[in-house]
Amino acid sequence: MAQKMTDMEWREFVSHGTRTGKLSTVRADGSPHVAPIWFLLDGDDLVFNTGKATVKGRNLIRDGRVALCVDDDRPPFDYVVLQGSARISEDLDEVRHWAGRIGARYMGEERGEEFGARNGVPGELLVRVKIDKVLAQKAVAD
Template identity: 85%
Template sequence: MAQKMTDEEWRAFVSQGTRTAKLSTVRSDGSPHVTPIWFVLDGDDLVFNTGKSSVKGRNLARDGRVALCVDEDRPPYDFVVLRGRAVVSEDLDELRHWAGRIGARYMGEERAEEFGARNGVPGELLVRVTIDKVLAEKGVAD
């Protein structure tokens, strides 16, 4: 039987290794758009970057409501769903810093600077999601 994760458990779970999140944003017609993202936690915020002209970038600039799901696809099947509001920024120093931190998580510390330089450029957005609601369960198949 599934059990709720503690605050410490869900934060560790979403930050483990290279798990991606599936991000849901709101299209202009109200329908959902879902896409995988790389991210890092920063305190009570979730941080990622995306292209300003991408579907998610345009959606977030118009409507900051988001939901994200991070899951384990093997038994006993744990998952975390986060809901919140996103704020976008085009500050290049911030963007370069966080793009580097995200690159380090997913591609290794030795490539952090490379990813910061690649993704910390005009046309990219830094997205900071303030987490409002958490649903986190472990051992769903137990």
């Protein structure tokens, strides 16, 4: 039977290795848009980058509500869903800093600076989501 994760457990789960998140944003017509993202936790914030002109970037500028699902697709199946509201920054120093940290998580420390330079440019956004709600379950199939 599924068990609720503790605060420490869900934070460790979403930060483990290179698990990606599936980010849901709200389209102008109210329908959902889902896209995979690279991300980090920074305290009680979810942090990621995206392009200003992307579907998710445009959605976030218009309506900051988001949900992010991170899951383990291996038995006994665990998942975490985070919900909150996005704050957006175009400050290039911030964008570059976090793009480098996120790149280091997913591509290795040796490539972090490369990803910071690549994604820390005009037209890219730093998105911080204040996590308001957490649904975290482990061992769903047990």
